[in-house]
Structure formats: C-alpha cells, structure tokens
Amino acid sequence: MKTSPRTLPDPGTLPAERYGAFLVVRRGLPLLVAAGAWLAALFHVAGRGWWMLLVVAGAAAAWPTFYRGAAYLRNRASIMRWDGLCVRSLRPLAKRLGREEAWILSFCAWHNHRVREAFATRKARRVLVLLPHCIQWSRCAAAILDDLQHCYDCGKCVVGDFMLAALAGRWNSRITNRSHKAYREAREQRPELLVAVSCTDRLLKGLVKLPETPTYVIPLALPHGMCVDTDFSIAHLRAAMEALVQPPPELSRIQPLVREA
Numbered sequence: 001m002k003t004s005p006r007t008l009p010d011p012g013t014l015p016a017e018r019y020g021a022f023l024v025v026r027r028g029l030p031l032l033v034a035a036g037a038w039l040a041a042l043f044h045v046a047g048r049g050w051w052m053l054l055v056v057a058g059a060a061a062a063w064p065t066f067y068r069g070a071a072y073l074r075n076r077a078s079i080m081r082w083d084g085l086c087v088r089s090l091r092p093l094a095k096r097l098g099r100e101e102a103w104i105l106s107f108c109a110w111h112n113h114r115v116r117e118a119f120a121t122r123k124a125r126r127v128l129v130l131l132p133h134c135i136q137w138s139r140c141a142a143a144i145l146d147d148l149q150h151c152y153d154c155g156k157c158v159v160g161d162f163m164l165a166a167l168a169g170r171w172n173s174r175i176t177n178r179s180h181k182a183y184r185e186a187r188e189q190r191p192e193l194l195v196a197v198s199c200t201d202r203l204l205k206g207l208v209k210l211p212e213t214p215t216y217v218i219p220l221a222l223p224h225g226m227c228v229d230t231d232f233s234i235a236h237l238r239a240a241m242e243a244l245v246q247p248p249p250e251l252s253r254i255q256p257l258v259r260e261a
C-alpha cells in the first residue's frame with residue numbers, strides 16, 4: 001500500500017518586517033540633529049561654522065540608511081558596523097525599558113528588509129542555511145550534527161520538517177551546536193546569501209560578526225526557555241528561500257518520495 005508524501009507547511013508570503021523603531025533612531029535622530037543644527041546656523045551667526053559641521057555630521061550619519069539594492073550590498077560591511085554600534089549602544093537602555101528583544105528584532109527586521117530588496121530581482125545562487133542544534137528535541141539521540149538524514153522524522157521536533165524541506169529544495173544547510181562553528185562555516189563557504197535561524201541574541205552577534213555577508217534572519221521561538229527544544233516556522237523559512245533564492249535548475253526533475261507502507 002502506498003501513502004502520499006507528507007505535506008510541509010505552505011510557505012505563503014514572507015511576513016512584513018517591523019523595523020520602525022530602529023529606523024526612527026538610526027535615521028531619524030541624525031536627521032533631527034542635522035535639521036536642528038541648520039536652524040541654529042541660521043540664527044546664531046557667530047557659531048555658524050560649528051553648526052554647519054554638525055549639519056554635515058548628522059547627514060553623513062543618516063546617509064548609509066538610504067543605500068538600497070546593489071549599493072547596500074557593496075557597502076554592507078561598513079553599514080553593519082555602524083548599525084551594530086547603534087543597536088549595541090542602545091541595548092542597555094532598551095533593556096531598562098523592557099524592550100530589549102523588540103529593539104534587537106527591529107534591527108534584524110531592518111536588514112531583512114534591505115536584503116529582501118537586494119535579492120528581489122536577482123536571486124541568490126550560492127546560499128547557506130544555518131540552524132542551531134537546540135531545535136532538536138532534547139531527548140532525541142539521532143546524530144543530526146553528523147548528517148541531517150540521521151533524523152527519523154518522528155514528528156517530535158521541527159528537524160524532520162526541515163530535513164524534508166532541505167532535501168526537496170536541495171538546500172545547502174548546516175545544523176551547528178556552537179556559534180563559532182557557524183561563523184567558520186560561513187567564512188569558508190562565502191555564500192552570496194546566508195539564511196540564519198537563531199535566538200535574537202545570537203542573531204545580533206552573527207550579523208555583527210559577519211558584516212560582509214548578506215544575511216536574512218529568522219528568530220527562534222523559545223517555548224521552553226533558552227537553548228532547549230526551541231522551534232521556528234518552517235513556512236517562514238520556505239517563504240524566504242522561495243523569495244530570495246534561485247532554485248537549482250535540476251529541481252524540476254526531482255520527484256517527491258512516496259513511502260511504501
């Protein structure tokens with residue numbers, strides 16, 4: 001008896017990126033300073049030189065936030081250094097206000113938005129998908145770090161769905177149990193696009209440590225706390241891969257596996 005292939009969650013469309021908070025601070029504040037200095041220069045003739053210097057500094061600080069598409073990709077390393085400095089320096093304040101996670105996610109969403117724009121017309125061909133080991137059910141002994149296909153697809157965690165999606169899409173993917181291994185993998189492979197799933201803290205660290213690599217990030221859900229039986233949306237990952245990545249040409253010839261009962 002044959003059973004039909006298991007269906008994966010429908011990818012749908014990529015969710016909207018909520019980056020307003022980060023953009024208000026990163027672009028809005030320097031522009032506000034520049035506008036204030038401009039007004040001051042009009043009325044305070046004696047200090048006009050200094051005020052104009054402040055106008056230029058404010059405009060220069062905001063300018064990189066206007067890069068889009070190819071210009072964004074070309075300048076990404078320096079953009080990420082400045083944006084990383086901004087997000088990390090205001091992190092303690094966000095923590096005090098109880099908005100730390102929202103602040104970091106807003107930063108991630110801003111760069112997701114820019115990466116989506118950059119790959120909207122010319123999709124990426126060399127892609128690496130990185131996931132953390134904590135998505136594996138904590139009581140499972142399957143050696144998925146050695147080979148993803150050691151997963152039995154028992155349905156206890158998201159790894160089974162991920163394995164099916166990765167095999168069907170022929171994704172170049174790694175599950176790693178240490179951040180430094182993930183960074184090393186990304187540096188060695190030098191992908192055109194990195195798609196990374198992790199907790200917000202690690203996403204921030206990864207974006208800052210690999211500033212030159214265009215990265216689309218997906219945050220983990222932590223229903224059992226940090227690093228244990230974590231979860232993420234396979235539909236979101238599939239939507240990102242469909243929107244940003246050029247499928248391999250031979251994909252159309254691959255037939256879905258039908259299990260014999």
Ligand code: SF4
Pocket residue numbers: 136137140141142144150151152153154155156157158159160161
């Ligand atoms: S789906 Fe089942 S076999 Fe696969 S990693 Fe999760 S718990 Fe282990």
